[in-house]
Amino acid sequence: MTASPISTRRRASRPLALLTLLLAGCANGGPGGGGTDAGGGGGSDAGATDGGGMTMIDAGGGGRDAGGMTGCGAGQHACGGGCIDDQENIPENGCRFGCGEPCPTPPDGAAACDAMGACTFDCPPPFRRVGDECTCAPRTCMDWGYTCGAPDDGCGMPLDCGSCTGGGTCIDGACSCPPDDREPNDSRLTAPRIGSATDAPDTNLVFDTFSLHEMGDEDWFIISVADDFDAGNPRVRVTLRGFPSGDDYDLAAYYICGSGGDSSTCSVGATDNMIGHGCTSTSTGATAETIEIATECSGTDDGGDLVIHITPRTVSGMCGAYEIEVDVS
Ligand SMILES: [Ca+2]
Ligand SMILES: [Ca+2]
Ligand SMILES: [Ca+2]
Numbered sequence: 001m002t003a004s005p006i007s008t009r010r011r012a013s014r015p016l017a018l019l020t021l022l023l024a025g026c027a028n029g030g031p032g033g034g035g036t037d038a039g040g041g042g043g044s045d046a047g048a049t050d051g052g053g054m055t056m057i058d059a060g061g062g063g064r065d066a067g068g069m070t071g072c073g074a075g076q077h078a079c080g081g082g083c084i085d086d087q088e089n090i091p092e093n094g095c096r097f098g099c100g101e102p103c104p105t106p107p108d109g110a111a112a113c114d115a116m117g118a119c120t121f122d123c124p125p126p127f128r129r130v131g132d133e134c135t136c137a138p139r140t141c142m143d144w145g146y147t148c149g150a151p152d153d154g155c156g157m158p159l160d161c162g163s164c165t166g167g168g169t170c171i172d173g174a175c176s177c178p179p180d181d182r183e184p185n186d187s188r189l190t191a192p193r194i195g196s197a198t199d200a201p202d203t204n205l206v207f208d209t210f211s212l213h214e215m216g217d218e219d220w221f222i223i224s225v226a227d228d229f230d231a232g233n234p235r236v237r238v239t240l241r242g243f244p245s246g247d248d249y250d251l252a253a254y255y256i257c258g259s260g261g262d263s264s265t266c267s268v269g270a271t272d273n274m275i276g277h278g279c280t281s282t283s284t285g286a287t288a289e290t291i292e293i294a295t296e297c298s299g300t301d302d303g304g305d306l307v308i309h310i311t312p313r314t315v316s317g318m319c320g321a322y323e324i325e326v327d328v329s
Contacts, residue, residue, distance in 0.1 A: 139154040140159065166244060178319075194223060196223065211321040214315065215312060221307070225305070233295045236253070237329075239324070239326075243321065244286070244319075250312075252311075255293045257276065265294045269281040269289075
């Protein structure tokens with residue numbers, strides 16, 4: 001019989017405790033007040049902390065019902081059921097007025113924050129924004145500045161920008177011609193010695209691996225000529241031919257006596273004694289050029305150096321392969 005009053009007292013105490021909590025909630029429950037209580041509530045008082053937590057939730061619910069306009073103080077904004085501090089305006093945390101989640105971004109888009117602190121996105125080229133999507137806008141050969149090759153259109157499809165003719169290769173969208181293997185030889189000082197010839201026996205040399213690969217190219221070569229035993233001095237004949245039909249190249253050749261006393265004469269072509277004694281041939285168009293030099297030096301040895309100079313008058317971009325034939329007799 002002694003247990004009954006105790007159990008009765010326990011049942012009666014529960015409504016009292018709930019009422020106490022509700023009253024505490026009402027006392028603290030003004031919008032905005034919850035935040036202050038939650039923040040500054042006594043850490044040592046378990047009852048006050050509970051009341052603050054409940055108030056926080058109630059206030060949030062009330063803010064949502066009221067449109068969230070009155071629920072947050074300066075420097076804060078509504079998020080879910082409560083208020084949070086305004087954030088750094090970067091897309092990683094949903095911008096200034098986001099709720100900590102990264103900004104949603106469509107495929108191929110780049111997240112960004114607008115000046116109002118809200119998420120937006122950009123579509124970097126070749127994509128452009130269409131509604132809430134980034135759509136690929138294909139690029140053209142002209143967009144890329146390509147005149148040859150097959151670059152990607154930016155959307156995963158190859159373009160056909162043409163090919164190179166005349167032995168050219170497409171490098172970074174432009175046709176270019178590889179230099180021949182005797183470059184650089186654009187001056188007499190860098191002229192390579194490419195062969196030797198004698199007048200006894202007669203010598204015939206043909207070179208077919210050279211080219212004027214660009215308008216600025218000019219080619220200089222040297223051939224050693226020996227005056228061996230026969231009836232006369234070496235006669236040197238040089239022919240330039242075989243260059244592209246749209247091109248016009250000119251030829252000059254000079255003879256420099258090994259023993260000095262240059263007095264060679266130009267027998268085919270126009271006399272040109274810029275170096276030693278020699279000739280130029282400057283026909284127009286793709287006509288072959290030919291010169292001939294009758295060598296004459298001091299003493300009895302008329303050996304020397306034949307200096308050949310090939311220059312472009314017009315270049316068609318066909319990589320300028322040409323042929324040189326040298327006859328010494
Ligand atoms: Ca060349
Ligand atoms: Ca050259
Ligand atoms: Ca010519």
